[in-house]
Amino acid sequence: MIPFNKPYFSGRELAYMEEVCHSDTMSGNGHFTKLCHGFFEKRYGFRKCLLTTSGTDALEMCAMLCELKPGDEVIVPSYTFVSSALAFLREGATVRFADSGRENPNITAETIAPLINDKTRVICVVHYAGVACDMDAVMALAEEHHLLVVEDAAHAIDAYYKGRPLGGIGHLAAFSFHETKNISSGEGGMLVVNDERFVRRSEILWEKGTNRAEFYRGMVNKYGWCDMGSSFLPSEFNAAYLWAQLEQIDDIQGKRLHIWQRYDEALLGRLRHGICVMPETPDYATNNAHMYYLLCPSLKERTALMNYLKNHGVQTTFHYLPLHSSTYYAPRHDGRALPECDRYGDCLVRLPLFYELTDSEIDEITALLLAY
C-alpha cells in the first residue's frame, strides 16, 4: 500500500532532542525555541513569532488578541479545518461562513464582502493548499471597514503572494506543524504577529497571562499575573525536533515540488470521466507543494475513484466536510447555501505527497489514474 502521508524525518531530530536532555531547559522558550523564532523572523521578515503546541493554539491566540465581544462577527471559510472557526467561537464571537471562490477553494473579496456589516470585526482567510488568497483585495476590504485580518497559514509555509511571504500580510497569522504539514514536529504551531499593537500582549497570553518573558529579558524586576492567557508554548523537545526540520526546509520543499511537478506533468489534461487536476496557481501566488489534488465531477464519482485507487494499493483522502453543515454548526448557521464549498467538499481528492515518495511510486499512481 502506498500511504497518503508519511512523516518526514531529517535525521537530526534525535540528536537535538538529546541535547535538550543534557541542557538545563526542557520547558519552553529555551535555546531551540529561540532558534526557530529567529529562523522565521529572519527568513520571512515576520515581526514576532511564538511557537505554540498546535496550529489550533496559534489560532486561539489570534482570536484572543482580537478581543472579541459576544455579538461580534468573524468571517471564516466554511471549506476549512474546524480550528479556523472554533478559535473565534470559543471567544464568544459569531462565525459567518464565506463561500469558496469559483477559481479555487479560497474565499475571495466577492464572497466576503456581502457578509460585512456593523458587527463584523475580523476576516480569517485560509490559504488552501498553500495557494495565496488575493490578499490585496482582502486587505483593502479590511481597511475600508476597519477589520482585522487573520491568516490561517496552516498549509502555507514558504509560500508567497506577489513576493510577500504568506503569514506576513494579515495583522496576525497561524502556522501548523502537524505531521500532515510540509514541516512538522508531530503536533505544533506558531503565532505570527505582524501588527506592533499586538506584540506585547501576545507574549503575555503565551506565558499563562504573566509577563515572564519580559522578566527574563530583564525589563521588569518581578513577574506576575497581568492578563488572560494559557500555556501555549511547547517544550524544548518539540522545538528541537522542529529545528531539525527547519534546517532542511529547502531540501524538503525541493523534493515536494519535484513530486508535485511529476504528478502534474503526467496528469494535466489527460484524465477521463470528467476528472480534472487542481486549478492553475494564480499569477499572484506561488506553489509550495503542500498538496496535489484532483477534482471529480461528483461525490459518487469521487467515491468510485478513491475505491479504485485503494483497491490498487494507493491511499488517498478527501477534504473538508463543510463546516456550515457540520453536526455542531448546522443549527447555528444562517441558512445560506455555499455551493462552491459544497462542490469542493464533495469532489476533491488528495493524492499521496510526502518526502519519501519515490518516482516509481508516483509513476505507479499516475499510471493507475491514466488507465482509469
Ligand SMILES: *Cc1c(COP(=O)(O)O)cnc(C)c1O
Ligand atoms: C492543520 C490545520 C489547522 C490546525 O492545525 P493543528 O496544528 O492540527 O492544530 C488549522 N487550519 C488548517 C487550514 C489546517 O489545515
